[in-house]
Amino acid sequence: MSDPTIQAPSRPGRSKGAVRPTKHAVVSMGTMGVNLARVAIIGGFLLLWEIASGKWIEPFLVSSPSRIFLSLISGYRDGDLLQHTWVTFQEIAIGFPIGAISGIALGYAFGRSRLLAEIFEPIIIALNGIPRTALAPLFIVWLGIGLWSKVGVVFLLTFFLNFFNTYTGMRQMDQEYVDLAGLMGVKGWKLTFKVILPAISPYVFTGIRTSIPFAVIGAIVGEFVAATEGIGFFIRMSAGIFKTADVFVGIIVLMIMVIIIDRIAELIERRALRWQSQTEHIRIQA
Amino acid sequence: MADLMPNPGTVAPLQTDAVIRVEKVCKAFYTPSRENLDALIDIELSIHGGEFITVVGPSGCGKSTLLRLIAGFSPCSSGRIMFQGEEVRGLNTKVGYVPQESKLFPWLTVEENVGFGLDSKQYSRADRERQVSQFVHLAGLAGFEKYYPAQLSGGMSKRASIVRALVYEPPVILMDEPFGPLDAQTRMVLQDELLKIWEKKRQTIIFVTHDLVEAVALADQVVVMTHRPGKIRDVLQVPMSRPRNIFEIHRQGGFDEAYGRLWNIFRHELSIGAH
Numbered sequence: 001m002s003d004p005t006i007q008a009p010s011r012p013g014r015s016k017g018a019v020r021p022t023k024h025a026v027v028s029m030g031t032m033g034v035n036l037a038r039v040a041i042i043g044g045f046l047l048l049w050e051i052a053s054g055k056w057i058e059p060f061l062v063s064s065p066s067r068i069f070l071s072l073i074s075g076y077r078d079g080d081l082l083q084h085t086w087v088t089f090q091e092i093a094i095g096f097p098i099g100a101i102s103g104i105a106l107g108y109a110f111g112r113s114r115l116l117a118e119i120f121e122p123i124i125i126a127l128n129g130i131p132r133t134a135l136a137p138l139f140i141v142w143l144g145i146g147l148w149s150k151v152g153v154v155f156l157l158t159f160f161l162n163f164f165n166t167y168t169g170m171r172q173m174d175q176e177y178v179d180l181a182g183l184m185g186v187k188g189w190k191l192t193f194k195v196i197l198p199a200i201s202p203y204v205f206t207g208i209r210t211s212i213p214f215a216v217i218g219a220i221v222g223e224f225v226a227a228t229e230g231i232g233f234f235i236r237m238s239a240g241i242f243k244t245a246d247v248f249v250g251i252i253v254l255m256i257m258v259i260i261i262d263r264i265a266e267l268i269e270r271r272a273l274r275w276q277s278q279t280e281h282i283r284i285q286a
Numbered sequence: 287m288a289d290l291m292p293n294p295g296t297v298a299p300l301q302t303d304a305v306i307r308v309e310k311v312c313k314a315f316y317t318p319s320r321e322n323l324d325a326l327i328d329i330e331l332s333i334h335g336g337e338f339i340t341v342v343g344p345s346g347c348g349k350s351t352l353l354r355l356i357a358g359f360s361p362c363s364s365g366r367i368m369f370q371g372e373e374v375r376g377l378n379t380k381v382g383y384v385p386q387e388s389k390l391f392p393w394l395t396v397e398e399n400v401g402f403g404l405d406s407k408q409y410s411r412a413d414r415e416r417q418v419s420q421f422v423h424l425a426g427l428a429g430f431e432k433y434y435p436a437q438l439s440g441g442m443s444k445r446a447s448i449v450r451a452l453v454y455e456p457p458v459i460l461m462d463e464p465f466g467p468l469d470a471q472t473r474m475v476l477q478d479e480l481l482k483i484w485e486k487k488r489q490t491i492i493f494v495t496h497d498l499v500e501a502v503a504l505a506d507q508v509v510v511m512t513h514r515p516g517k518i519r520d521v522l523q524v525p526m527s528r529p530r531n532i533f534e535i536h537r538q539g540g541f542d543e544a545y546g547r548l549w550n551i552f553r554h555e556l557s558i559g560a561h
Contacts, residue, residue, distance in 0.1 A: 176389050179359050182377045184403035184454065198393040275393045275434040 063244040071245040072252065085253055087230040088219050091147060092261070095154025096215040100208055102155075103162025107207075108196070110163075111170020124163070132156050133221045140226045150222035150230070157218035161211040162204075169203025170196075202276070205269045212261050216254055304332035304368075305458060305490050306356060311365035313351055324515035325351045329365070331509065331518060333492065335457065338484060340493045340505040342548070344555050348516030349494040350386070353460045356492070357383050370457070382451030382489075384461040388443035390435040396446050397422060397431040403454035421449040424483055441472040445479070452483065458490040465500070477504060478532040485529055498552060502526075502545045503535045510551050520551050 046065045053064035075081030110117040136153050143149035173196065181195045197204070223232025231250050238246035308331040314322045325348040333339055341349050355362055356369070358378035367374040369381075382403070390399045401418040409417065422431055425445035435443055444464060451459055465473045481504065484491060495501050501508045508522040526540040535541055 174389075176385055177391060179357075179377070180383060180385065180389060181391075181402070183357060183379060183381065183383050185379045185405055186402070195391065198391070201393070275395075276436065 060242050060244055063248055067245040068248045068252070071243075072249045075246070075249055081234070081249065081253070084229055084231050084234045084250075085257075087147070088216075088223070088232065088254075089257065091150040091154055091219040091222070091230065092215050092257070094147075095151040095218065096158050096212070096261075098151075099155040099158030099215070100162045100211060103159040103164075103207065103211075104166045104204055107163045107166025107168075107170060108192075108200075110167050111173070111196075111200075117167075124160075128160050128164070132160070133217070136221050136225045139222065145226040145228065150219050150227070153222040154215045154218035157214040158211040161214060162207040165203045165207030165210070166200065169200030172203070173199050201272055205265075205273065209262065209265055209269065212265060213258050215261075216258050220254065303334070303371075305335045305370060306331070306333040306492075307368040308332070308352075308356070309366050309368065311352075311355060311362045311367060313348070313355060313360075314363045326355075327515045327517050329516070329518055331521075333458075333490060335490055336488045337506045338491045338493065338504055339507050339509060340495055340501040341509045341511060342495055342498060342501045342552065343511030343516060343519075344513045345496060346514050347511045347555075348514060349496075349511055350462050351516070352511075353383075353462050353492065353494055356458075357381055357460055380456050380458065382454070382456040382459040384448050384451045384459065384464045386462045386464070386466060388435070388440075388447035390438075390443055390446055390450070392435045395432050395434055396427055396438070399435070399446055400425075400427075400450050400453055402450060405454075417453055421453045424452075425449040426479070440468055441476065444468065444472075444476060448476075448480065448483075452487065452489070455487070456489070458492065461491065461493040463494050463496065466496070473500075474532055480504070481528075481530060481532065498545065498548055499535070502541060502548055503530065503532055508544075508548055510548065510555070513555050519555065522548055522551070 049062070050065050053059050053062055053067075059067070072081070110120070133153070135156060136149075139149040139152040139156075143152055177195055177199055178191065181191055186195065219230065220232035220235070223230040224236055227233040231253055235247050235250035238244075238250065308329050311326060311329040312324070313326040314324050317323050329352060341352065343349050354360055356367055356374065356378065358374045358376050361375075369378055390396075391402065394402065397418050400421055401414055404414045404417060406414070422428055425448065427442060427446060427449075430438065430442065435446070438446065448461075448464060451461075465476055468476065477500065493504060502524055505524050508524060510519045510522065511517065512519045522544065524540070524544045526538055526544065530538060
C-alpha cells in the first residue's frame with residue numbers, strides 16, 4: 001500500500017520564517033543549479049523506470065511513466081478520474097476544516113481553563129493512543145459508505161494534531177502579553193483574537209501544516225475500507241484488476257492534491273506570520 | 287519614614303492627595319517545596335501625583351513584585367493597595383506598565399503596538415492616528431511605524447515599549463528596570479528622553495532599578511528596599527532642580543550629596559546580602 005505522504009514534500013515543523021528571506025538571498029546564486037540537479041535526478045529516475053519496465057521487470061508490476069501518463073490523460077478525458085478526484089476532494093474539504101477548527105478551539109479552551117485541562121487531558125491522551133485508522137470500519141458502520149464516513153475519518157486524523165499543537169502553544173504562551181493587554185483594557189473576544197491567537201499562531205500553523213497529509217490519508221483509508229467512488233476506491237479497484245498504471249495515476253493525483261493544499265496553507269501562513277521575518281536589523285548609535 | 291513631605295526645591299506635585307497608598311502589604315509565594323517564601327513584608331508607601339519615584343534594592347528584594355501588586359497582576363497576601371482612593375482588586379487599568387523586557391507584541395507593527403491601548407470606543411480613528419503619530423515621534427521612531435519588533439534594535443524596542451504605556455495617558459506609569467539590559471550610552475539617551483517626556487506629561491512614575499546613579503538622577507524620591515524579605519528601609523528626597531542634564535548629572539548641584547546618602551543606606555543592604 002502506498003502512503004501518499006511519502007511522496008509529498010514533507011515539512012515537519014515550520015521552518016522559521018525569520019530564516020527564509022536571507023536564506024533565499026544567499027542561495028539565489030545557486031538556485032539554477034539546484035533546479036537543474038532536481039530535474040536531472042527526477043528525469044533520470046523516470047528514464048530508468050521507462051527503460052527497465054518491459055526489459056528487466058514485468059510491466060504489469062511497475063507499469064512505466066509513459067503508460068501512467070497516457071492513463072492519466074485518458075482517465076480525465078472520460079471524466080471518470082475527475083469524478084473520483086472530486087469525491088475525495090469533497091471529503092477533505094469538509095473534514096479537514098472541521099477537524100482543524102475544532103482541534104484549535106479545544107486546544108485553546110484547554111489552555112484557558114485549567115479545570116477543563118485537568119479533567120480531560122488524560123482522556124484525550126488515551127484517545128490519541130488509539131490507532132485512528134483502525135476506527136475507519138466503525139465510521140462506515142455508523143455513517144454509511146458514502147461521503148460522511150470518510151469525512152469522519154478525515155476529521156479524526158486532523159483533529160488531534162491541531163489540538164495538541166494549539167494546546168502546546170497555549171502552554172508556552174507568555175502570560176505577560178495577556179497581563180499587559182489586560183492592563184490596557186483589552187478583554188473578551190478582542191483579547192482572544194488580537195493577543196492570544198496571534199501569540200500562538202506559529203503553533204497553530206504547525207498543526208495545520210502537519211495535518212494536511214493526514215487529512216488525505218484519512219480520506220483514502222476510508223475509501224479503502226468501503227466506498228463506491230473516490231481516489232482510494234479507484235486505486236484499490238485498479239490494483240484488483242492489475243491495472244498498475246491506474247494505481248500510479250491515483251497516487252499521483254493524491255500527491256498533487258497534498259502539494260496544492262500545502263501550498264495554499266503555506267501562503268496563508270507566510271502572510272499571517274510575516275512578523276516573524278527578520279529581513280534587516282537596525283542599530284541605533286547613541 | 288513612609289509619610290512623605292513635599293519636595294523642597296522641585297516642582298510642586300500636581301495633586302496633594304496620595305495617588306497610591308500601599309498599606310501594610312505583605313506578599314508571600316509558595317515555593318515548589320510548599321514552603322512560604324516572604325517576598326514583601328509590611329510595605330507602607332504613599333505616592334503623590336506627578337512624582338517621579340525610583341525604587342532600589344538588592345536583587346531579589348521584591349521590587350518587581352511590588353510593581354506587579356500595584357498593577358494588580360497578582361493579589362496581596364495581606365494589606366491593601368489604594369489607588370485614587372479605591373482598593374486595587376484585579377487588573378489596575380489606570381496604570382501603564384513597562385516590563386523588564388520590552389514585550390512588544392511581536393505580531394504587531396510599531397504603530398499598532400503603540401496604539402494598542404487606545405480603545406476604539408474612546409478614540410476616533412483620526413484622534414487615534416494623531417496620538418500614535420505624536421508618541422511615535424516622541425520616541426524617535428518616526429519612519430519605523432511599519433516595522434515589526436523583530437526588526438528593531440534593543441533601544442528602539444525599549445522606546446516603543448515605553449510610549450505604548452504612555453500613549454493612553456494613564457495617570458501612573460510603572461516601570462520595571464526598563465533600561466536594565468541596555469548598554470550604558472543607550473541607557474543615558476533613553477533616561478534623558480524619558481525625563482523630557484515626563485516633564486511634558488507629568489504622569490506619576492514608579493521606576494524600579496538596581497542602578498543607584500539612575501535612581502538618583504531620575505527621581506524626586508528614592509525608595510530603598512531591604513534584602514529579602516523586602517521591607518522599605520528608607521525614603522530619600524532628591525532635592526535636585528529640574529530639568530536635569532542626565533549626561534552631566536554628576537556636576538549638578540545636590541547629586542553627590544544625594545548619591546552619598548543613598549550609598550550609605552544601600553551599603554548595609556549589600557553587606558547583609560553578601561553573607
